[in-house]
Amino acid sequence: MSDGGFVVKFDGKVVDRCFAVAFDYDEWQYTINEKEKKELPFGVMAITIEVER
Numbered sequence: 001m002s003d004g005g006f007v008v009k010f011d012g013k014v015v016d017r018c019f020a021v022a023f024d025y026d027e028w029q030y031t032i033n034e035k036e037k038k039e040l041p042f043g044v045m046a047i048t049i050e051v052e053r
Contacts, residue, residue: 008032009048010041021049 005019008030022031028040 004051004053007050007052009046009050010044011046012048017052023047 005017008016008021016032018032020034029037030040031037
């Protein structure tokens, strides 16, 4: 992203870059940029969010 944003990693692997991310534990989903809902991978053990500048 030109002005920065977030880097989302699952178990150390980069899965997306975005300006907004939300997680729903009950539905086992995550939402990128307030519109793209995706299923969390089965067995994911660590979720990391880093600030990108």
